[in-house]
Amino acid sequence: MSIQAEAQPAVAFKPRRLGHANLFVGELERSMHFYNKIAGFEPVFREPHIPAGFLSNGNTHHDLGLIQIPKGKTVVGRDGHVQIPHGRGLEAGLNHFGWEMECERDLALAYKRAAAAGLEVHRKVDHQLSHSIYMFDPDGNLHEFYADMLDNWRTVFNSQEGPAITGNWDPDAGNWLSEGRYHIKFELRRVEDARVHTIRFTSAVLLTKNFDKMVQFYGETAGLKVVYRSKDGTYVSFAGPHANHGVDITLVKQDRAAKPTVHHYTYEVVSEKEIDAAERALAKDGIAIEKKIDGPLKRSIFVRDPDGMLCEFVAPRKLDFAVIEKADATERAYLL
Numbered sequence: 001m002s003i004q005a006e007a008q009p010a011v012a013f014k015p016r017r018l019g020h021a022n023l024f025v026g027e028l029e030r031s032m033h034f035y036n037k038i039a040g041f042e043p044v045f046r047e048p049h050i051p052a053g054f055l056s057n058g059n060t061h062h063d064l065g066l067i068q069i070p071k072g073k074t075v076v077g078r079d080g081h082v083q084i085p086h087g088r089g090l091e092a093g094l095n096h097f098g099w100e101m102e103c104e105r106d107l108a109l110a111y112k113r114a115a116a117a118g119l120e121v122h123r124k125v126d127h128q129l130s131h132s133i134y135m136f137d138p139d140g141n142l143h144e145f146y147a148d149m150l151d152n153w154r155t156v157f158n159s160q161e162g163p164a165i166t167g168n169w170d171p172d173a174g175n176w177l178s179e180g181r182y183h184i185k186f187e188l189r190r191v192e193d194a195r196v197h198t199i200r201f202t203s204a205v206l207l208t209k210n211f212d213k214m215v216q217f218y219g220e221t222a223g224l225k226v227v228y229r230s231k232d233g234t235y236v237s238f239a240g241p242h243a244n245h246g247v248d249i250t251l252v253k254q255d256r257a258a259k260p261t262v263h264h265y266t267y268e269v270v271s272e273k274e275i276d277a278a279e280r281a282l283a284k285d286g287i288a289i290e291k292k293i294d295g296p297l298k299r300s301i302f303v304r305d306p307d308g309m310l311c312e313f314v315a316p317r318k319l320d321f322a323v324i325e326k327a328d329a330t331e332r333a334y335l336l
């Protein structure tokens with residue numbers, strides 16, 4: 001390591017991979033139904049006081065957290081911990097992305113580097129399942145860096161409703177767990193009567209207005225590796241070392257006047273055959289498939305959730321950035 005690098009250490013949380021998406025939704029029951037019966041995720045827990053619901057097929061404690069938009073009210077968890085401050089979550093869309101850390105020790109040390117660098121930390125949280133640090137990126141998207149704390153998350157997320165589980169965490173308290181509690185092997189659950197049979201949430205594509213600052217945040221603060229940068233400089237893809245399919249998140253440069261948003265959320269399906277079955281089942285239900293891709297990179301279909309968020313259900317083939325580079329610029333966002 002150079003002297004300069006030692007003098008100015010990057011914050012670099014260095015998560016293993018993108019673990020979950022947490023979404024603000026207009027009507028919780030409508031969205032729980034969509035992500036369960038259409039997208040094929042099993043509900044694992046509910047927090048009626050928010051109200052919120054969580055879904056997973058086993059990959060991690062939740063691939064999706066859904067929170068009904070609080071419409072300005074403050075949501076408080078255990079010990080007076082403010083879960084959603086007044087004024088946040090005014091409309092449906094991304095609440096936060098959850099990034100899976102190797103262990104609590106790595107999380108606490110990254111937090112200390114962030115604090116020493118003068119970066120603003122939004123929340124320090126004990127979710128019981130995990131300990132978490134929340135930070136905003138330059139576009140205002142919220143990110144949760146979390147370390148799993150339990151041998152078996154199903155002891156807490158167990159299909160039941162429960163009281164508030166979220167409270168305060170003091171990352172300076174020490175005694176950090178230095179072993180990973182995430183699950184590499186898991187028993188895959190299947191929602192038999194769902195239209196699509198999914199394994200997990202894998203990745204997302206963001207349309208960003210503060211492109212250069214965003215690239216810096218994901219590289220230096222999050223500590224993710226750049227795995228693709230388009231020759232025209234308008235696309236950058238990042239991955240942690242255990243990204244589910246080689247890419248965790250892609251940033252797409254757009255006009256600075258445009259509103260930053262998530263282009264789509266990607267969910268991996270069990271097999272390519274499941275895409276055929278899903279197409280037939282969705283057609284029977286009259287659910288529109290907005291786009292289909294059947295190419296060297298993947299077979300996938302795009303469907304809107306009840307709030308208009310674009311979901312991609314994908315069976316990956318071979319990740320080849322040369323194919324993406326050759327694609328029409330307007331198509332690239334769908335390919336990543």
Ligand SMILES: [Fe+2]
Binds near residue numbers: 144
């Ligand atoms: Fe989360």
